[in-house]
Amino acid sequence: MLSKRVNKIGISHTMKVAQEAKELQAKGENVIDLSVGEPDFPTPQNIKNAAIRAIENNFTKYTLNAGTIELRKAIAEKLKKENGLDYSPNEIIVSAGAKQSIYNAVQALIYNDDEAIIAAPYWVSYPEIVTLAHGKPVIVNASEENGFKLTAQQISEAVTPQTKLLILCNPCNPTGAAYSKKELEEIAEVVEEKKLFVISDEIYEKLVYDDFKFVSFASLSEKIKSRTIVVNGLSKAYSMTGWRIGYAAASQEIINALNKIQSHSTSNASSISQAAAVEALIGPQDSLEVMRKEFERRRNFLYDSITSIEGIKCHKPEGAFYLFPNVSEYFNKSTHVFKITNSFDLAMYLLYEEKIATVPGSAFGAEGYIRISYSTSMEQLEEGARRLKEAFKKMSV
Numbered sequence: 208m209l210s211k212r213v214n215k216i217g218i219s220h221t222m223k224v225a226q227e228a229k230e231l232q233a234k235g236e237n238v239i240d241l242s243v244g245e246p247d248f249p250t251p252q253n254i255k256n257a258a259i260r261a262i263e264n265n266f267t268k269y270t271l272n273a274g275t276i277e278l279r280k281a282i283a284e285k286l287k288k289e290n291g292l293d294y295s296p297n298e299i300i301v302s303a304g305a306k307q308s309i310y311n312a313v314q315a316l317i318y319n320d321d322e323a324i325i326a327a328p329y330w331v332s333y334p335e336i337v338t339l340a341h342g343k344p345v346i347v348n349a350s351e352e353n354g355f356k357l358t359a360q361q362i363s364e365a366v367t368p369q370t371k372l373l374i375l376c377n378p379c380n381p382t383g384a385a386y387s388k389k390e391l392e393e394i395a396e397v398v399e400e401k402k403l404f405v406i407s408d409e410i411y412e413k414l415v416y417d418d419f420k421f422v423s424f425a426s427l428s429e430k431i432k433s434r435t436i437v438v439n440g441l442s443k444a445y446s447m448t449g450w451r452i453g454y455a456a457a458s459q460e461i462i463n464a465l466n467k468i469q470s471h472s473t474s475n476a477s478s479i480s481q482a483a484a485v486e487a488l489i490g491p492q493d494s495l496e497v498m499r500k501e502f503e504r505r506r507n508f509l510y511d512s513i514t515s516i517e518g519i520k521c522h523k524p525e526g527a528f529y530l531f532p533n534v535s536e537y538f539n540k541s542t543h544v545f546k547i548t549n550s551f552d553l554a555m556y557l558l559y560e561e562k563i564a565t566v567p568g569s570a571f572g573a574e575g576y577i578r579i580s581y582s583t584s585m586e587q588l589e590e591g592a593r594r595l596k597e598a599f600k601k602m603s604v
Contacts, residue, residue, distance in 0.1 A: 257486035274301025305453030317342035327572035383524020
């Protein structure tokens with residue numbers, strides 16, 4: 208009955224774990240949810256006030272499909288000021304979240320077995336979005352030893368005559384890995400040589416730590432800019448996940464294609480959210496640094512707690528708000544109820560026995576790991592860390 212397209216893809220494991228955690232919470236269980244990738248901070252008040260003004264001023268109708276000119280001008284100014292990128296408003300499209308921007312870009316570039324190179328561990332939707340476009344996701348392992356980052360050589364070796372696209376997540380979900388300028392320049396050489404297009408997912412750009420300097424891939428050169436679709440949004444840095452505002456910036460030809468696709472799917476993003484987004488970009492930015500510093504404090508605490516557990520190794524992430532510890536030493540261990548054979552078993556053990564929600568590494572194409580989010584309060588993290596230590600203590604390494 209269902210189409211072959213739908214049967215080729217699976218449901219998001221992150222959503223599945225979150226749903227099970229919420230069902231336990233609904234039954235009165237005290238679940239520490241370390242699975243969800245959204246900040247716990249409220250959206251800054253000045254942004255909320257802008258949305259209220261928009262409603263009161265009856266700014267509640269359709270906007271241009273690509274987004275309001277005011278918002279696209281604000282995005283262009285942000286890209287110029289912060290990333291050294293020159294885009295006109297006509298080279299920018301606003302979508303209902305960065306995920307839609309990525310979906311539109313893949314639909315515009317990939318078809319009929321075109322290949323897209325994706326680093327594993329990967330954000331769960333990348334391969335499925337490529338598959339929905341009738342393309343072929345080519346998964347390349349970004350090893351823990353290399354900080355979960357692809358090398359230029361790996362990308363070069365993965366290229367075939369069918370390769371059209373590289374999807375680059377920087378900083379990365381689920382590992383928090385971030386690429387230095389030198390690493391990006393090496394990748395750029397391969398992109399130019401192989402004539403690849405690049406979707407550069409930069410949604411976590413403002414959440415970097417230890418004085419790490421973020422560099423937008425498109426800023427490396429005009430040639431690279433012409434082959435890059437920069438994707439970003441307001442969900443993570445401004446704590447606006449539910450507002451659903453993302454955007455893409457690229458050449459006029461590519462943006463025209465994204466605009467065409469979006470016109471036949473969702474049309475414009477919410478008018479009210481767009482008004483709030485203008486304020487987010489042009490208004491006071493103080494709250495961003497407050498949130499970033501708090502995320503860094505939480506990262507340091509949870510990293511120290513996790514790495515103090517015998518048998519667990521963990522790369523210290525440069526960005527985002529996730530840890531991705533290696534828990535494979537605990538596979539083939541048992542408790543009085545659970546036999547742990549893989550990351551899914553471990554995630555279910557942690558959820559049902561210790562009431563801690565995490566996400567199995569298998570969801571991200573990386574068996575042997577779990578993703579732990581530190582986007583919740585320090586109080587929750589402290590209790591979560593205590594429960595994690597207790598959970599692993601019950602299994603002998």
